[in-house]
Amino acid sequence: GLPDAAFWWKERATCCKVRARRFGSQRQLVVVEPSSTAGVAVLKLKNLPVNSFSLEFLTELIINLEKLENDKTFRGIIITSDCPKAFSAGVDLREICGKNPAHYTEYWKVLQDLWLRLYLSNLVLISAINGPCAAGGCLIPLTSDYRILADNPKCLIGLNETRLGISAPFWFKDPLVNIIGHRASEHALQLGLLFPPAEALQVGIVDKVVPKDQVQSTALSVMTQWLAIPDHARQLTKNMIRKPTADLLVKHRDTDIQNFVSFISRDSIQKSLQMYLAKLKQNKD
Numbered sequence: 001g002l003p004d005a006a007f008w009w010k011e012r013a014t015c016c017k018v019r020a021r022r023f024g025s026q027r028q029l030v031v032v033e034p035s036s037t038a039g040v041a042v043l044k045l046k047n048l049p050v051n052s053f054s055l056e057f058l059t060e061l062i063i064n065l066e067k068l069e070n071d072k073t074f075r076g077i078i079i080t081s082d083c084p085k086a087f088s089a090g091v092d093l094r095e096i097c098g099k100n101p102a103h104y105t106e107y108w109k110v111l112q113d114l115w116l117r118l119y120l121s122n123l124v125l126i127s128a129i130n131g132p133c134a135a136g137g138c139l140i141p142l143t144s145d146y147r148i149l150a151d152n153p154k155c156l157i158g159l160n161e162t163r164l165g166i167s168a169p170f171w172f173k174d175p176l177v178n179i180i181g182h183r184a185s186e187h188a189l190q191l192g193l194l195f196p197p198a199e200a201l202q203v204g205i206v207d208k209v210v211p212k213d214q215v216q217s218t219a220l221s222v223m224t225q226w227l228a229i230p231d232h233a234r235q236l237t238k239n240m241i242r243k244p245t246a247d248l249l250v251k252h253r254d255t256d257i258q259n260f261v262s263f264i265s266r267d268s269i270q271k272s273l274q275m276y277l278a279k280l281k282q283n284k285d
């Protein structure tokens with residue numbers, strides 16, 4: 001029969017630990033702190049300058065999430081950024097530009113691992129989005145249970161992949177459709193829309209917009225409401241609602257990797273990405 005997500009996860013967690021030893025990083029890209037509320041951890045993303053998903057950062061993130069998942073003292077995690085410039089700028093374009101197919105394969109597998117770890121987490125996950133959040137950067141919010149965005153015109157959020165000449169994978173599209181609906185997703189995805197806070201709230205890609213200095217305290221008070229529900233009942237319900245979407249990725253992971261690798265290896269795609277990266281470097285304040 002079809003291996004379920006838990007099986008996949010076990011196998012992949014071992015790969016992550018092996019990879020972490022390979023990096024042997026001195027920098028701490030993810031900081032986990034206990035919050036003032038019992039049972040709640042605050043996980044801070046700290047891959048300066050913009051929390052783009054390098055392979056090393058993804059690996060560290062997965063290991064920290066795995067530890068929290070297995071630590072019975074924790075029931076919920078607030079995920080936020082410790083980089084002043086962004087919540088997350090998404091996929092690190094240097095990981096998907098000018099590398100070889102083996103690298104693209106490994107990278108995509110790890111990104112899928114992060115998605116599965118978050119989407120099927122038994123913990124309550126709340127994204128405290130205190131900066132811009134683009135494309136792959138939405139992976140964490142879209143797999144969270146609740147999203148709070150800072151009310152600042154710079155805090156744009158959305159899946160802008162088409163603007164880079166690429167397409168969001170189906171496992172980014174599916175949670176977006178589950179959250180904002182079919183028509184709004186069709187519109188947002190095709191046009192690669194990045195929503196400012198008021199529009200983000202209106203379309204429903206975030207649940208709450210608050211002043212930047214209140215993002216974390218609001219996350220804590222929302223967390224308290226979620227933790228008032230008995231864990232077992234909430235977890236069963238979460239799993240019931242999310243399993244069909246997660247099973248699609250589990251079932252199609254290998255094909256998805258093959259599609260990604262052949263797509264990203266095309267000359268035309270590589271050119272688009274390089275142009276986008278060059279444009280980013282020019283647009284400096």
Ligand SMILES: CCCCCCCCCCCCC/C=C/C(=O)SCCNC(=O)CCNC(=O)[C@H](O)C(C)(C)COP(=O)(O)OP(=O)(O)OC[C@H]1O[C@@H](n2cnc3c(N)ncnc32)[C@H](O)[C@@H]1OP(=O)(O)O
Pocket residue numbers: 049050052085086088089090091092093094132134135136137160161164166167168169259260263264277280281283284285
């Ligand atoms: C048959 C078909 C089958 C299809 C199968 C599937 C296909 C799948 C295709 C592939 C799908 C990929 C899915 C995911 C994609 C992504 O996530 S792509 C990344 C998208 N991200 C963005 O568009 C955000 C880009 N960044 C910004 O807009 C800004 O940087 C910011 C976050 C708003 C911050 O702005 P500011 O404060 O002005 O800082 P900057 O000066 O712009 O940035 C600082 C430095 O960081 C570098 N940088 C920024 N983002 C990235 C990034 N994503 N990757 C790498 N580097 C990044 C930026 O260039 C600056 O660098 P320096 O110039 O060296 O300082």
